[in-house]
Amino acid sequence: MDDTIHAGTDTDSRYVVATYRLRDRADTLEARAEGIAIGLTIGTWTDLPNARKAQVAAHCGRVEGIRVIDEAAPGGVIAEIDIAYPVANLDTTFASLLTTVFGKLSMDGEIRLQRLHLPEDLERAYPGPKFGVSGVRERFGVYGRPLVMSIFKACAGLTLDELVDQFGEQAAGGVDLVKDDEIFFSEVHASAAERVVAYREKAREVAAQTGRETAYAVNLTGPVHQLRDKAKRLAELGAGALLVNVVAYGFDVLADLARDPDISVPILAHPAVSGALYGSPNYGIAADIVLGQLMRLAGADMGIFPSMYGSVTLGGEATEQLLAHLRKDGVHRKVLPAPSAGIYPGLVPQLYRDFGIDLILNAGGGIHGHPGGASMGGQAFFDAISAVQQGQSLQAAAVDKPALAAAIAKWGARA
Numbered sequence: 571m572d573d574t575i576h577a578g579t580d581t582d583s584r585y586v587v588a589t590y591r592l593r594d595r596a597d598t599l600e601a602r603a604e605g606i607a608i609g610l611t612i613g614t615w616t617d618l619p620n621a622r623k624a625q626v627a628a629h630c631g632r633v634e635g636i637r638v639i640d641e642a643a644p645g646g647v648i649a650e651i652d653i654a655y656p657v658a659n660l661d662t663t664f665a666s667l668l669t670t671v672f673g674k675l676s677m678d679g680e681i682r683l684q685r686l687h688l689p690e691d692l693e694r695a696y697p698g699p700k701f702g703v704s705g706v707r708e709r710f711g712v713y714g715r716p717l718v719m720s721i722f723k724a725c726a727g728l729t730l731d732e733l734v735d736q737f738g739e740q741a742a743g744g745v746d747l748v749k750d751d752e753i754f755f756s757e758v759h760a761s762a763a764e765r766v767v768a769y770r771e772k773a774r775e776v777a778a779q780t781g782r783e784t785a786y787a788v789n790l791t792g793p794v795h796q797l798r799d800k801a802k803r804l805a806e807l808g809a810g811a812l813l814v815n816v817v818a819y820g821f822d823v824l825a826d827l828a829r830d831p832d833i834s835v836p837i838l839a840h841p842a843v844s845g846a847l848y849g850s851p852n853y854g855i856a857a858d859i860v861l862g863q864l865m866r867l868a869g870a871d872m873g874i875f876p877s878m879y880g881s882v883t884l885g886g887e888a889t890e891q892l893l894a895h896l897r898k899d900g901v902h903r904k905v906l907p908a909p910s911a912g913i914y915p916g917l918v919p920q921l922y923r924d925f926g927i928d929l930i931l932n933a934g935g936g937i938h939g940h941p942g943g944a945s946m947g948g949q950a951f952f953d954a955i956s957a958v959q960q961g962q963s964l965q966a967a968a969v970d971k972p973a974l975a976a977a978i979a980k981w982g983a984r985a
């Protein structure tokens with residue numbers, strides 16, 4: 571490659587740096603890396619006349635590093651390569667970012683996007699969370715402990731009255747939030763607006779007895795061009811939060827919602843479909859980028875992801891990296907993590923150890939499946955929280971807490 575391509579300084583605010591893990595022949599690695607850097611930016615370099623080179627130089631990608639990770643791997647070496655892409659080639663959409671760093675390239679054999687470094691100025695161009703951890707706590711009035719969220723189960727086909735009953739039972743357990751199931755799109759029996767209004771009335775009725783008003787995270791559904799208006803309307807009607815299937819809709823849809831100052835409720839990001847991106851160790855995009863870095867940039871206030879322990883799992887290392895994206899100091903507010911899938915009260919001590927208190931305990935089956943019903947399921951989570959806060963084992967606490975005792979009898983408890 572012509573040296574002039576390297577004329578810029580080290581990685582700097584003019585470049586997004588993407589790190590890929592790929593399998594290729596050792597003797598062609600360098601050419602492959604250069605092919606990516608040039609191919610995804612200006613297309614060709616060596617064939618350009620000098621005047622044209624000067625014109626496009628600021629738009630040209632460059633190879634920042636090549637490291638062989640496993641030289642004895644079958645079918646070629648495994649290597650990591652770093653490619654710097656000029657910010658000048660991007661606008662402030664995820665469409666431009668993702669298409670540039672992993673558009674056509676994602677289809678070019680065994681290659682995985684492992685890390686993505688954005689300069690701060692570019693990060694600032696994305697909205698980030700409107701509420702973040704402290705804003706969410708303030709909005710729901712929850713301090714000094716994790717939030718507890720219950721998930722509606724089996725909603726499609728139910729009448730509004732039946733749904734309200736289900737909401738009421740969950741709220742009676744004292745949970746901070748009840749979220750829609752992400753698969754609930756049908757509005758045959760009750761529109762999202764009708765649900766928001768009816769659940770709010772129910773939440774107030776329950777609060778008159780419990781002293782706690784449970785918020786509702788409504789699934790934001792429908793055609794993309796209607797989402798912002800719908801979100802505003804649902805917020806005005808009293809929705810506590812908006813549940814968004816971010817990967818299915820696209821990160822720019824979330825960013826649009828987060829940027830809108832009139833949408834005044836926190837956004838709860840669901841990871842549906844994300845496994846198709848991060849599931850393979852050799853293809854796709856690393857889970858921490860999809861569910862951590864991009865979610866925060868796009869404006870999720872609360873981020874659901876598969877926990878390390880439940881029915882759909884994410885590995886420990888991926889979880890650590892994901893958490894770092896949600897929580898590290900940076901230009902945007904921090905995101906409240908909701909490790910999910912198969913969460914039950916007996917996991918609370920482990921969740922405290924792994925995540926601390928800035929956390930959402932999010933459970934569907936672990937609340938509805940409680941032998942005493944959803945209300946006792948929620949109560950069992952609060953029993954477990956108070957045991958951990960007092961330094962008590964769950965077994966000791968369960969002696970005079972029937973909801974916790976029944977949960978432990980059913981699902982067990984981790985010390």
Ligand code: 1AE
Nearest residue numbers: 875876910911912933934935
């Ligand atoms: C990681 C997604 C978890 C989810 O969407 C969900 O509905 C979990 O339900 P349970 O708690 O596993 O029943």
